Amino acid sequence: MVTLKDIAAQAGVSMMTVSRVMNGNSGKVSEKTADKIRTIAKDMGYIPNSSARSLAARSSRIIAVVFRDVPDYNPLGDPYSSTFLGLILKEIQKRGYYVMVHFAQDFSDITFRLRSWNAEGAIFLGLFDEEVQQIQDGNQIPLVFTDSYSQARQIMNVGIDDYKGGALAAAHFLQKGHKNLGFAGYFTKLGGVVSQRCQGFFDTLEKNGGHMAREHVFDLEKITMDGIADSLLSDSNPPSGIFVSSDAFALDLYGKIFQRGLRVPEHLSLIGFDDFPISSVAPFSLTTIHQDIEKKASETCRILFEHIEKPDKPSESVTLDVRLVERDSVSEQK
Amino acid sequence: MVTLKDIAAQAGVSMMTVSRVMNGNSGKVSEKTADKIRTIAKDMGYIPNSSARSLAARSSRIIAVVFRDVPDYNPLGDPYSSTFLGLILKEIQKRGYYVMVHFAQDFSDITFRLRSWNAEGAIFLGLFDEEVQQIQDGNQIPLVFTDSYSQARQIMNVGIDDYKGGALAAAHFLQKGHKNLGFAGYFTKLGGVVSQRCQGFFDTLEKNGGHMAREHVFDLEKITMDGIADSLLSDSNPPSGIFVSSDAFALDLYGKIFQRGLRVPEHLSLIGFDDFPISSVAPFSLTTIHQDIEKKASETCRILFEHIEKPDKPSESVTLDVRLVERDSVSEQK
């Protein structure tokens, strides 16, 4: 293993001079010496030891990306999460930082992982709402959450206007003549993204002459997709349209009702959420709420790195807009 | 920040004793002292410094997961890669190791990333075939490749029987009475997984009375899915069935021909590859070649860690079996 010391010996200078050149502070080193050192380093195949650097400089260049670890669940099986991870990974690397990915259980697990590696910043995906305050108090590095509705002071969050997404879906259904609607989603917690989407949907319906019966709000934590499809079939007054909390779930529901002989949008209209590539593939052609995942990723990284560079910057959150993309999964009702 | 030294001072022992207890070598420390130290460490909120540990012990507990970095392409946008990453991440964490994810350009980039962090092992996803030998020569740690067809000596690889997958697809088409077939896939390189699948398909057809015209082997690097769908429409002797190199592509093709008024399997039969959840969702119900991604992930980790524990173990590769899952995307021809 080639070290600074080896190069220094070869070049006939001190370790410090080599260190300066390797770190690009060559303004303080004569160009001639710097060139010589760079050549030697290259010839010898020098690779800096990040652990040593991290220990001495207290700067690791590591960004932690933290997912909520749920037993028997693959956080990266969800296309939204994995696409987002890929986008931020690229961005973080581009800035010369390294990414450690953690599936973390709880506050103390998170803190251990961040501190043990001296992470310079962290991005959180998934539900950490209850622990946000604790996580922030225990870790004095820039922390950016995504899609959180935590009320913690000073939280930095990048999210979208979930409530508006629901409202747009409702408005679209109403405009197409639908009055009796339903909602399906995985209500991981009250006040999270799913309940925001549902609330925006519900409020807009109520205000504009539509309605959604209590029994048509399906919580996927309590009922399976098959269960929903079955209940729709035996319903004496079934909704003519359902707003589903993600494209993935909407596609799943699409399949379940298809199997039972019902067609979209002839028998049931559907609106999804996310606007993932698969949702536009025929025969689905799903009308959905579009969110800009690339913008979300770039904003997340922007905020993170701005705060790494200027730790005193006041905390910042951003809420991205959403829009409805009309395709063919909502029928025209008379 | 609490260090070993702080705890040692509190406990009235030396750093070494604390170090031993913290590393679980308490067999060599009296149980009484060990207990006392553990209590103090917990009270003070001690978190070991991984950089210092890595530097002193030359053991980082870091596993590098390396993807091929392609401009304007999100390696995690592909459901296969992201699911696999999630699976190995879980497994690696379970073993007490940490994961750094790298999007790497080439040999020197890879070597830099592995060595700089003193990774104890690495898993490669994506195409590194040409550089496998170089990567292995330059990095004396256990390296496990996936889906590689590199001929490098001593390579450790976990893959599936791609050739057989193609053969199974061909046999199924033939059994259903199809004679004139086609293939679509992204031929990233000659001799890679896609050409193996194609070759197995082709060979089996030829030997059993089927055939595949040269112009019905579609390389997605040269033609778009829309292009394929168009060419099928204007074809005077179109294939009655197409074997597609992945479910994702098969679904895409399904959509394109659907838009043009053709139906699966009435007008065109389709067989995919992977058996991803979405492919079983109605109305797709795609007949496909199943591969066991969970087994692939667990075998990859098993081999990696066995070689981390016993560096002298001879290199090992595994090839997993595949099977055809019949659903509804292949018609019965008379």
Added chain:
DNA sequence: CTGAAAGCGCTTACAG
């Protein structure tokens, strides 16, 4: 523009 000294927080290797 350059360098000698001290130290980051831990472990190895030895001694008792």
Added chain:
DNA sequence: CTGAAAGCGCTTACAG
């Protein structure tokens, strides 16, 4: 069962 010494490869902070 326990500890003092040296060192991992780098940077900080100072001196010149």
